[in-house]
Amino acid sequence: MNYGVVIYILGALMKAEAVFLLFPFTVGLIYREDTAWSYLITAAICLVLGLIMSFRKPKKGGLYLKEGYFVVALGWLLMSMLGAIPFVITGEIPKYIDAVFETVSGFTTTGATILSDVEVLTHATLFWRSFQHLLGGMGVFVFLSGLLPMLGGNSVNLMKGESTGPSVDKLVPRIKDTVRILYSVYLMMGLTEVLLLLIFGMDLFSSLTLTFGTIGTGGFGILNSSIGSYSPAVQWTIGIFMLLSGMNYSLYFLLLRRKFKQAFGMEEIRLYLAITFVACALIVLNLGRFYATFGETVRQTFFQVSSLLTSTGYATTDFDLWPEFSKTILIVVMIIGACAGSTGGGIKMSRLLILFKAARKQNQIFIHPRAIKKIKMDNSVVDHDAVRATNAYISLFFAVLFISVLLVSLDEHDFMTNFTAVVATLNNMGPGFNKVGPTCNYSFFSVGSKIVLIFDMLAGRLELFPMLLLITPRSWRKYL
Amino acid sequence: MKIIVIGCGKIGLSLVKQLTAEGHIVTVIDKNSSRLKNALSNLDVMSYTGDGTSSTTLREAGIGDADLMVAVMDSDEMNLLCCVIAQKVSKCKTIARVRNPIYNSEIEFLKNELDISMIFNPEMTAAEEIARIFNFPYATKIDVFSNRKVEMIHFKIRLDSKLSKLHLVDIRTKYNANVLVCTVTRGDKTIIPGGDFILEQGDLVGIVGARAEIHKFFKMFGVGTDRVPDAMIVGGGKIGYFLAKRLIESGIKVKIVEADKDRCEFLADVLPEADIINGDGTDRNLLMEEGLGNASGFAALTSIDEENILLSLFAIDHVRSKTVTKVNRINYDEVIDRLNLDTIINPNKVSNDLLVQFIRSMDYTRDSEIENYRKIGDDEAEAMEFIVKDGSHVVGVPLMNLKKKKDVLICCITRDKKIIIPGGQDLIKVGDRVVIVHTTSDINKLDDILE
Missing domain, CATH: 3.40.50.720 (NAD(P)-binding Rossmann-like Domain)
Known part of the structure; x- marks a missing residue:
């Protein structure tokens, strides 16, 4: 491990966080809140740390894949631990472990909270929670990799550690341009949503914070009822934008380049829309007369499916009260997750496609033992490495899932609570069922369980392997 | 782009x-x-x-x-x-x-x-470069500008050379030679020296001027400027073929050692003046038998870098004046530089220079075009040639009044067949060919040399 490079990049990250913290500080100033100053103090701490760490550019370059993964995992941990400080200073979340839980939940766009009442929080704090979704959604290192100078090796290794999906590719030759395109699409989408929400009568602060939560697929609300008490028009807007945020950003790139045929032919997007439709249809049938009107049933169903499939975690109703079949469908879509290359969490559509195709290939081999088959996606061959990586990912995913459930069950809560708490954090979802349902929170867990869930959130957001590398003692050695 | x-x-x-x-x-x-x-x-x-x-x-x-x-x-x-x-x-x-x-x-x-x-054609360009060096074996690298009228010669100051301890100012004043020292590489640093610079043994020096003037200058310091009379080439591939052809044209006797029988037959057919030896070029006995000890020039051009390096290290002790080594790999530059090899030719680098020249000229075609582009002095400096066009800001101003960037040197101006090594009073006119040397690397057109 090249510590020179690791420390230099972490320093750049700290400097960036110092800048990010100025946003909630400004919000606090606007609303004349005393809590604003705690953000400035933390920004100063970050700045000093950043300046010290990136003071000297490493002499021996070498940002290879392992450094990329390592620095991303370590960076997210560090960023969350520092980002939690203002919550403690303001006293709004007195316990540090809770503050870290809340911050990790924010950056990983999980949206699981340990607060029972968010309406008492100051504007600065509410803004910081939601702003974390915006930063974590597309990725802080994706952002940094466009800014950092070449450090020997390749900045694309930072992007690989942070972006979602089985294979991370640049859209255009230069990483800087790729980052610019990704962030332009991301921010344009956000701007459109903010404008729409303003048109539907929401105030600027609410529309900004809720938009951050939507396009980052986060899920922190600013009311205890999440999105439940807003007008249907607002609920439809947020519902649709969640669905859009869960799509592969290559789609938007292709649309911008006017390659419509290629864009609409993307198998992943088709599967994504099909699953959304089927899940909605089944739940609408199952709900029957649960709600007064058919229109409301459709709205509630679409919002919940869109929210849980994209791993956002906003709620407009207490879906914990829904019939068992509908709840089970929700758990299934939670685990499936959004598209690769989106801001959403979960296993991802493209992995599901690869797995399904690999299974079909295996089945065909029983019929023709000597057949040679290739797994194809969007008309190009998925090479063996990608298939193997997907298989490994799935195995690891379930291993982490079961071990976490086992550890959390030491707290003696019921199985549904434990299981959905782990599923909701590992998939960066937010609310689960029973004691962690949409109207409840995570504060009752023991410190040990919270640490497990924090790990799950980070592992889920960074797609397991960077976190795994971080806890592999061997990777800490200077000479591997 | x-x-x-x-x-x-x-x-x-x-x-x-x-x-x-x-x-x-x-x-x-x-x-x-x-x-x-x-x-x-x-x-x-x-x-x-x-x-x-x-x-x-x-x-x-x-x-x-x-x-x-x-x-x-x-x-x-x-x-x-x-x-x-x-x-x-x-x-x-x-x-x-x-x-x-x-x-x-x-x-x-x-x-x-x-x-x-x-x-x-990288092989042909490389062969041309080797041929130039065999024509003036004291040089380690020769680049030509202004339709081959201006030469830039790089050479190492050898042990006991009269050139060591030479004050650069004296070249023009004391010796009255119409040449200019444009780069000096000492250790691993390349600089553009000023007048008060003193050369030392071991320096890699770049000197620019008309061919005849350069030869006159070298003769003054007791350096022979004759071409090698004969050369042995190991490896009859494409470069070997092009090189042999060039050398024969300029009257140098050529012997090619090639292991492949069919290739030998082909070479014997197209190069009747050359001696074609069918044998393993790494066989020490064969090389000695074929008179390596009496050869003046030697070029190791097999397809394997390691073989070329080893052969050259062996040949340096036997050959009378010049050894050229072909190295294709660029990843281990610094290691190869540390070996005491004579001239190293990398065909890829040669063609890289050509392409960079073309690409930079594509970027800017308004007031000047890059006519020639070469990386020089351990690749840390660049030599470029421009044809001055109307509208350039360097035209008509005495050079001493030009606000030039640091680390940029105007080496040579060619005007109507006249080659000028410019002093402070000289000025650039439209239509001139100007050769500059710089170590800044962000120069794409002639006006870029200005602050």
């Missing part, structure tokens, strides 16, 4: 490295996906697996809005085909590598008929 490179072999890779370092947007196409992955994992470029001769692949890789396409696959015909197809689907300029000697006389015809911007 947006550039597509087709073929990710040795030359493709070194070209891609150079182009990304210059800030271009590069996309690479190759048939072999694992080769692409390994070669490009640490470069900020986009790669496509596919056949460069397919218009679908080219379109996917974005030929539509590319400015330039460079085809450097193994096969000459594929490269030419690539260029033809690229021009049908896009307005970009095209460059092809064509190496087969049979196309040699056809290059102009192909360029014009197929509308290809540039056809280059």
Whole structure:
């Protein structure tokens, strides 16, 4: 491990966080809140740390894949631990472990909270929670990799550690341009949503914070009822934008380049829309007369499916009260997750496609033992490495899932609570069922369980392997 | 600029490295996906697996809005085909590598008929460079400018040379020689020296001037300027063939040692004046038997770098005046530099320089064009030649009044066959050919030398 490079990049990250913290500080100033100053103090701490760490550019370059993964995992941990400080200073979340839980939940766009009442929080704090979704959604290192100078090796290794999906590719030759395109699409989408929400009568602060939560697929609300008490028009807007945020950003790139045929032919997007439709249809049938009107049933169903499939975690109703079949469908879509290359969490559509195709290939081999088959996606061959990586990912995913459930069950809560708490954090979802349902929170867990869930959130957001590398003692050695 | 490179072999890779370092947007196409992955994992470029001769692949890789396409696959015909197809689907300029000697006389015809911007032959360019050095063995590298009228000669100051302890100011004043020292590489640093600089033994010195003047200068310091009378070439590949042809033309006796029988037959057919020896060039007895000890020049041009280096290290102790080593790999530059080799030729670098020259000229064509581009002095400095056009800000101002950037030197002005080593009073006129040397690396047009 090249510590020179690791420390230099972490320093750049700290400097960036110092800048990010100025946003909630400004919000606090606007609303004349005393809590604003705690953000400035933390920004100063970050700045000093950043300046010290990136003071000297490493002499021996070498940002290879392992450094990329390592620095991303370590960076997210560090960023969350520092980002939690203002919550403690303001006293709004007195316990540090809770503050870290809340911050990790924010950056990983999980949206699981340990607060029972968010309406008492100051504007600065509410803004910081939601702003974390915006930063974590597309990725802080994706952002940094466009800014950092070449450090020997390749900045694309930072992007690989942070972006979602089985294979991370640049859209255009230069990483800087790729980052610019990704962030332009991301921010344009956000701007459109903010404008729409303003048109539907929401105030600027609410529309900004809720938009951050939507396009980052986060899920922190600013009311205890999440999105439940807003007008249907607002609920439809947020519902649709969640669905859009869960799509592969290559789609938007292709649309911008006017390659419509290629864009609409993307198998992943088709599967994504099909699953959304089927899940909605089944739940609408199952709900029957649960709600007064058919229109409301459709709205509630679409919002919940869109929210849980994209791993956002906003709620407009207490879906914990829904019939068992509908709840089970929700758990299934939670685990499936959004598209690769989106801001959403979960296993991802493209992995599901690869797995399904690999299974079909295996089945065909029983019929023709000597057949040679290739797994194809969007008309190009998925090479063996990608298939193997997907298989490994799935195995690891379930291993982490079961071990976490086992550890959390030491707290003696019921199985549904434990299981959905782990599923909701590992998939960066937010609310689960029973004691962690949409109207409840995570504060009752023991410190040990919270640490497990924090790990799950980070592992889920960074797609397991960077976190795994971080806890592999061997990777800490200077000479591997 | 947006550039597509087709073929990710040795030359493709070194070209891609150079182009990304210059800030271009590069996309690479190759048939072999694992080769692409390994070669490009640490470069900020986009790669496509596919056949460069397919218009679908080219379109996917974005030929539509590319400015330039460079085809450097193994096969000459594929490269030419690539260029033809690229021009049908896009307005970009095209460059092809064509190496087969049979196309040699056809290059102009192909360029014009197929509308290809540039056809280059790395082996031939490298051979020309080696031939120049055999013509003046004291040099380690010779670059030519202004239609071969101006030469830039790099040489090492050897033990007990009269050149060591030379005060640069004295060249013009005391010795009245019309030459200019443009770069000095001492240790691993290359600088543009001022008048009060003193040369030392071991320095790598670049000197520029008219050929006759340079020869006169060397004679003053007791350096022989005669060409080698005979040369032994190990390896009768493409470079060997081109080199032998050149040397024979300038009256140097050539002996080629080549292991492949068929190749020997071919060489004997096309080079009747040369002695073709069929044998293993690494066989010490064979080399001694063929008179290595009495040869004046030696060139190790086999396809294996390690073999070339070993052969040259052995030959240096036996050959009378000049050893040239061909090295294709660029990744271990600093190690090779540490070996006490004489002249090292890297065909990839030679063609990189050519392409960079072409690409930089594409960027700027208003007030001046890059006529010539060479990396010099351990690749830390660049020598460039421009033809001055109307509207340039350097025209008509005495050089001493020009607000030049630091580390830029105007070496030589060619005006109507007259070669001027400029002093402070001289000025540049429209139509002049100007050679500059600089170590800043962000110069694309003549006006860039100004602050």
